[in-house]
Amino acid sequence: MKMEHEVLAKPADAPLDVARLRADFPILAERVNGRPLVYLDNAATTQKPRAVLDALAMYYEHDNANVHRGVHTLSQRATDAYEAARANVARFVNARMPEEIVYTRGTTDGINLVAQSFARPRLAPGDEILISAMEHHSNIVPWQLVCGQTGARLRVAPVNDAGELVLDAYAAMLGPRTKLVAITHVSNALGSITPIRQIIALAHAANVPVLVDGAQAIAHLPVDVQALDCDFYAFSGHKIFGPTGIGVLYGKAAHFEAMPPYQGGGDMIRSVTFEKTEYNDIPYKFEAGTPNIAGAVGLGAALDYVRHAGIEAIDAHERELLADATERVMRIPGVRIIGTAKDKAGILSFTLDGVHAHDVGTILDHEGVAIRAGHHCAMPVMTQFGVAGTARASFALYNTREEVDALVAGIERVRRMFG
Amino acid sequence: MSGDLRDLYQEVIFDHYKRPRNQGALDAPSHRAEGHNPLCGDRVTVYLKIDNGVVQDLRFEGAGCAIATASASLMTEALKGRTLDEVEALFRDFHALVTDASGDAAPDLGKLEVLAGVREFPARVKCATLAWHTLNAALRNRKQPVTTE
Numbered sequence: 001m002k003m004e005h006e007v008l009a010k011p012a013d014a015p016l017d018v019a020r021l022r023a024d025f026p027i028l029a030e031r032v033n034g035r036p037l038v039y040l041d042n043a044a045t046t047q048k049p050r051a052v053l054d055a056l057a058m059y060y061e062h063d064n065a066n067v068h069r070g071v072h073t074l075s076q077r078a079t080d081a082y083e084a085a086r087a088n089v090a091r092f093v094n095a096r097m098p099e100e101i102v103y104t105r106g107t108t109d110g111i112n113l114v115a116q117s118f119a120r121p122r123l124a125p126g127d128e129i130l131i132s133a134m135e136h137h138s139n140i141v142p143w144q145l146v147c148g149q150t151g152a153r154l155r156v157a158p159v160n161d162a163g164e165l166v167l168d169a170y171a172a173m174l175g176p177r178t179k180l181v182a183i184t185h186v187s188n189a190l191g192s193i194t195p196i197r198q199i200i201a202l203a204h205a206a207n208v209p210v211l212v213d214g215a216q217a218i219a220h221l222p223v224d225v226q227a228l229d230c231d232f233y234a235f236s237g238h239k240i241f242g243p244t245g246i247g248v249l250y251g252k253a254a255h256f257e258a259m260p261p262y263q264g265g266g267d268m269i270r271s272v273t274f275e276k277t278e279y280n281d282i283p284y285k286f287e288a289g290t291p292n293i294a295g296a297v298g299l300g301a302a303l304d305y306v307r308h309a310g311i312e313a314i315d316a317h318e319r320e321l322l323a324d325a326t327e328r329v330m331r332i333p334g335v336r337i338i339g340t341a342k343d344k345a346g347i348l349s350f351t352l353d354g355v356h357a358h359d360v361g362t363i364l365d366h367e368g369v370a371i372r373a374g375h376h377c378a379m380p381v382m383t384q385f386g387v388a389g390t391a392r393a394s395f396a397l398y399n400t401r402e403e404v405d406a407l408v409a410g411i412e413r414v415r416r417m418f419g
Numbered sequence: 420m421s422g423d424l425r426d427l428y429q430e431v432i433f434d435h436y437k438r439p440r441n442q443g444a445l446d447a448p449s450h451r452a453e454g455h456n457p458l459c460g461d462r463v464t465v466y467l468k469i470d471n472g473v474v475q476d477l478r479f480e481g482a483g484c485a486i487a488t489a490s491a492s493l494m495t496e497a498l499k500g501r502t503l504d505e506v507e508a509l510f511r512d513f514h515a516l517v518t519d520a521s522g523d524a525a526p527d528l529g530k531l532e533v534l535a536g537v538r539e540f541p542a543r544v545k546c547a548t549l550a551w552h553t554l555n556a557a558l559r560n561r562k563q564p565v566t567t568e
Binding site for chain 2: 355382389417
């Protein structure tokens with residue numbers, strides 16, 4: 001499959017043409033309960049532009065075959081498309097080479113891969129894995145599992161009342177027993193952007209490798225893995241306008257080379273006898289079985305889309321929406337914003353005094369406004385803030401001021417109903 | 420979801436949400452069970468004092484959203500003084516009331532009928548039924564917390 005259109009570089013400061021971008025997303029024309037859909041649950045999953053839907057259809061209609069196997073034409077086309085998407089991902093995050101890009105099912109799968117294949121063989125009883133207090137369950141539970149398997153200990157760097165990592169405390173927790181730092185780039189529950197460069201630099205000064213959970217950052221902030229110098233960076237395709245079931249684990253080639261395979265099967269081997277199996281080169285060593293080929297192609301199309309819109313422009317647009325929404329939602333009586341870090345991505349988490357988040361969610365849904373209500377798979381940080389859950393509005397490139405109006409009007413309606 | 424918001428959030432529901440009846444632990448209960456919906460975070464403990472096959476007293480602790488809390492409160496009001504057979508029948512009828520989308524089930528449930536609107540909001544049925552399933556578990560002496568998610 002060929003990508004014919006030239007992607008023209010846009011000046012970084014050109015604002016988004018949001019009205020034009022919205023027309024690229026068929027689902028945004030949906031009506032919900034008789035109202036235009038106002039989709040503010042982008043931290044859960046993003047909607048898909050026509051370019052991604054077309055790429056999936058084109059792949060299945062014209063190129064579908066298995067990869068790295070046949071000599072026939074379609075197999076070659078499928079392989080080319082799959083590998084072109086990998087090279088595209090490598091360019092998007094500025095990896096040194098496509099071999100540093102392993103396809104996964106999503107962020108969770110990537111973190112589990114690192115836990116089992118990188119961390120587990122290196123961990124001895126008493127060793128430590130260091131995470132933060134605002135991690136998603138997917139960056140907590142894989143480490144608890146590997147700690148259970150090895151006798152290592154999970155340590156948790158604190159977060160202050162604003163939802164910011166306490167950097168001094170974090171630095172003090174890095175020690176000779178620390179074998180890995182696993183930390184989020186953007187908190188899904190609070191919206192905090194972590195000082196990821198400093199986090200990585202401090203860890204590296206103590207010879208500790210770092211995995212970054214990039215699930216909430218990839219569609220909203222520029223990500224340059226070489227500039228960050230992170231050891232691993234995991235993200236999901238579906239949170240950057242791509243399909244579900246495809247994700248990416250970036251890893252430094254030297255790490256991937258040294259790691260044993262994660263799963264065994266076809267495609268990850270060079271030769272197999274019953275006595276001995278030779279593993280394939282990276283990244284294939286970590287891609288056992290027929291992969292999500294269409295997903296990779298769709299992800300490639302999604303990255304082209306984001307590149308064309310311009311990640312700096314997206315970031316700027318979402319920060320404006322967040323500032324506007326925060327300022328207006330704060331003024332509604334009884335609202336408490338959960339997560340007031342100085343540096344935040346487009347996530348607004350809040351509680352309404354005397355109203356459960358699910359009631360907020362149901363009433364907003366009635367107005368066509370889709371938000372998330374609950375603990376956001378981050379129960380420990382909810383506990384720290386003393387709430388069972390929050391209502392969360394999260395923005396993407398296609399959201400507008402008018403949609404913030406609908407959010408605010410919806411919350412005001414909740415306030416009136418509950419008195 | 421197509422139901423009218425006012426059918427779900429009726430005044431009686433707000434009243435029981437803001438001023439729950441029979442809330443708080445019960446001393447020396449004969450039956451007790453916990454309910455927990457981990458996805459939404461709602462938790463409820465139901466306490467019963469049963470004597471001679473009759474519910475002498477029952478109370479609840481916890482709950483969460485307006486629907487879950489009001490449902491627990493209304494349940495305690497409806498069941499006090501009932502025989503165990505009546506409780507079983509009410510449990511079945513209430514379940515039909517909030518889950519039968521056809522609306523054909525029209526059991527006579529008195530005040531509990533304010534929760535009928537829940538059936539138009541499938542995502543919220545679990546809230547309305549949590550206290551009832553917890554009650555059911557208490558009567559059967561189940562130790563594991565129940566869930567309706």
